Structure formats: C-alpha cells, structure tokens
Amino acid sequence: MVGYDGSAASQRALVWAAAVSRALDDSLKIVHAVELDLVPSRRGYALRPLSPSLEMVAETLVGGPSTWPGPPLARSRVRAVHAFGGPAAGLVDASMSAELVVLGTRGRGRTRSALIGSVSFAVVAHAYCPVVVLHDLGHPARGAHHEIPIPGLRHEVVCAVTGGEDEAHLARVERIVSAAARIAAACAAPLRLVTVVPGSRGHAGGQRFPYAVTSLTSRHPGLVVTVETLTGDPVPTLAEATRGSGLLVVGAPHRGGVGAVLAGRSAYRLIHDATCPVMLVP
Template identity: 30%
Template sequence: MNRPVVVGVDGSPSSLVAAEHAARVALLRSRPLLLVHAYLHPFGYGVPLNPYDLGVPVPSEEAQQMLERTAAELVDRCPGLTVEVRQVAGGPGATLIEESRRAELVVVGSRGLGGFAGLLLGSVGAQVAAHAHCPVLVVRPDEQPIPVDAPVLVGVDGSEPSRRAVSYGADEAALRDVPVVLVHVGPPGEGRTVPEEIEESQAAYQAEGARLLADASAEVRAEHPGLVVREHPVRAAGAAQGLIEASGSASLLVVGTRGRAGFAGLLLGSVSQAAVQHAHCPVLVAHQVS
C-alpha cells in the first residue's frame, strides 16, 4: 500500500509552509502527496441550521481552486511529485486524524487561521500531534531558515517511546543524508557546591546517561552502518528545556509518544508537548503506524 504524505491546507500562510515541507518530504520518500481541506468548523459551524435541510454543505469552488493552485505550484517546484487534492466535510483536526489511518506521515503547520497567541502550535495541530495514527511532522513558519544539512536530533532516556524515536530519527537522518545526534539531558550541576551524596548521585546519573547513549548509538549503527552518529550529553533544568535549547542547531527534532494506553489527552508526555510547542526546528512526533 503506497501510503501518502498528508497535509491540511486552509489557505493560511502556516498551512502553505506546511504544504511545501510536505511536498519535499513526499518526494524524499517517493510517496504521493495528499492535500486535504476540511471545510467545517471544528465545532460544527457550517452545518445547515434548518433541521429540514438534511446533509452538510457541498465543497466550495473557492477552496477547490485554492487546493488546485497549491498543488500546481508544488508540482512546479518539485518535479516528479504526485499530488492529489480532497475536500472533506469535517473539522480539520478530526479529518486529519482520520486521514492519518491511511497515511505514511501527516504534516501540520505550527499556526493556522486562529488560536491563542501563547500557543505556537494551535488547537488543530495539537490535536493531530497527540492523536494521529501515524508519525506527525510539525512545521514552523519560515521566520528563520533551517539549514537542510543540519543534523537530526533525538532525545534518549531509555524508555520505549525514546527507543522508537531513536529508530525514526535514524531513518530520517539516513533519508536526508545528515548526521543523527543522540541527546541525553542530565541535571545541572556546574558552578555550585553540592553535598557529597548529591554529587555521587549526579555522577551515577551521568554514568547511566553515558550508557544509554552508547546503547542507542550501537543500535543505530547496526541498522545504518554508514550513518554518522553523535552522542551529546547536556545539562539542563529539565529534559524539555535541554532538547528545546539543542534544537536551535538541528534540522529536525524527533520526540516519542506514550502510545494509546491511559487517558486520551495524555498520548504526548510533558516533554513532547513542550517540544512541539517551543522547539526551534520542525518536530517529528514518532507515532507508530496503525
């Protein structure tokens, strides 16, 4: 099954930036690109108010023209790319989550047509990043160009989500022909005196971090013998802060998910939530394809 790369397009600058990234990613993977426009408001606005007027509105000609124009521009920029367009009667978040069941990857912009100023991702992107059935690429606006030859960054903590993220990150680095940098974030300790027992605890934590990085590196090198792998232990007040700071020199940050157990709203842990909101580069949320 030739699963497509799916991207939601609503005509906003953010969605058009996401579409450009999705086109490059689809071409890199030799996958078709599907541009999806969901034309109902997330809360159902657009549904006929008259109870006797059954059904939902038909797709709009204006939106169709926007999709076709975007598709033509992407094919012009990416020769060899296959693009399909589709309008769906549904809320944008729910629509992209449903499309993710049949997708190789879903791409979302960090800002759509609305949302709170303090939330860089926006409600639709947050829904998709948390609940998709395949990996999700969260794209930042082109405020500062991301070097295409910069490495792929992955956080390592020894957990199952982290191991999945490392595997995805290595695959991405191999596709892009760039190094993969494995990061373990430890507690800050320089520049201050601490009790001996805390110093011993920090030393043990550092040793465990070094072991985790070495194990992850060995697994990546076994799967990708020609890939450049770097180990990068850092110190920060928390894992999220360490990864976000390190993301400034990366072309991509890969984060894991908790899977589908537990509360629906907790599919992304706090570190991943912070990363998709505040990283300085695109973020890949490493959902398993279901």
C-alpha cells in the same frame, strides 16, 4: 500527508513535507479539511475557498523551479483531497493510511490552544502515525521558503531518548530512533541522539546512554550518528540544543487531550518552545 488551509503556517508545512517526501521517494497527499455545515443548505457543507485552489497548489509542486523553490515532485506522487468533518477529525482519520502527518501551527500559547481545541494538539494526541509540527514563527507567507529548516547536511536531525529498562520502554525508544534515522538517512542529514538528565550544566558524567547505536550504521550505511548527554530541564535544554536543526524527534505522550496540555507534558511544550520542526512518535 500534510494539512493545508492556505495559511502561512500550512505553507511552511507544505514546503517541509514536499522536500522530505521527495527525499523518502514517497507519495504526498495534501489534505484540506472542511467543516461540515450544521445549518441545512443547498451545498451541505461550508467550503472556504482557497486562493490559489488546492488543485493549483498541487500542480505547483510538480511544476519545477519556476513555480516551486525545490526540485519538482513526480505528478503521480502528488494528490490533493478535501476531507469533510472538521480539521482535527479529518486529519486524524486520514492518518490511518499515512506514514507521517505534517502540520503547521500559528504558535499560540499552550493554555489557550488547549482550551480552544488546537488542531495540532488534537492531531498529535489521536493520530495513528507520527506527526511533525512546524511553527509559523512570524515569517511571511511568500519569499521565506529558504528559511524553513529542512533536514540535510546543514540541518541535523536530533532524536531525544530517555532511560528505562522495561521491554515496553525499550521497544518505544527503538520506534522513535528508527523513525528519526529513516528521515536523517533519506535526507543525508547527520543524526544526533540526545538524552537530557536533571542537574547542573556540566555534571552529566557517568550517565550511560540509553540506546545502543551500533545497529543504526548497519541499517543505514553512510549515516553519521553522534551521541550526547545534556543536563538541565528537558524542554528548554532541547529547545536551545536544536536551534537550526531540521527536525527534533521525541516520543508522543501516552495520553493526549486537554489535561496533558495544561499539565505541561514535555512533548506538548516542545511543540511551542522549539524553533525547529518537532516530530512526535506514538
């Protein structure tokens, strides 16, 4: 499912979501969330017109190379809907029946986004499924599709995991790695498993990687998996290590909301600091 409002950020999210949806052989739902009108009127809601219309956007995805930069999607696999009740609430509700939610963000600062109720932060905090967030990064709305990093041979999938011994943590790491491996395998992208430990650069020796990778190749034959341990502050280290990647996969914070954003939780910081799409897995 992809949230769409006609902005450059949502158009980038749509391109990414369509490409990954096709690779996964999955259906794609395009959701335009509409604010309810609090002032009584004949219409009952305030529907901001999209240009082109939501229906025309959906038709573009199945129209082929003349109207869409990538291979067309099957018409039966694309659906466009309006969700009423506000962007964040509408997308969170829709996430109950989705395997993945894809959103674009305009890249505002963390503090300002928290105080004004950023849609991307709200959806990440409350969604029922993994969420992918893409930056606008200042690219123009048209003509920049080729600059969107989509997982593939040239754009690896990076999955960041942390150490821990209790069963709950190990189960969560398994969910995160499995989600990353599924997309990497479908998109024929290399998968790089990364853990970041505190310390000076070049002093990560002796650290045991907190995940056994042997089962990945049996579940996904042909998937190329590498393991790497980095040192430093996790956010800038991962942001630098994933430049040019097609996706960075991390665990979503256990608790969302304004407090987590203002406290600088690593997952929320990565949404704004990483230059590649970021996927947060509950």
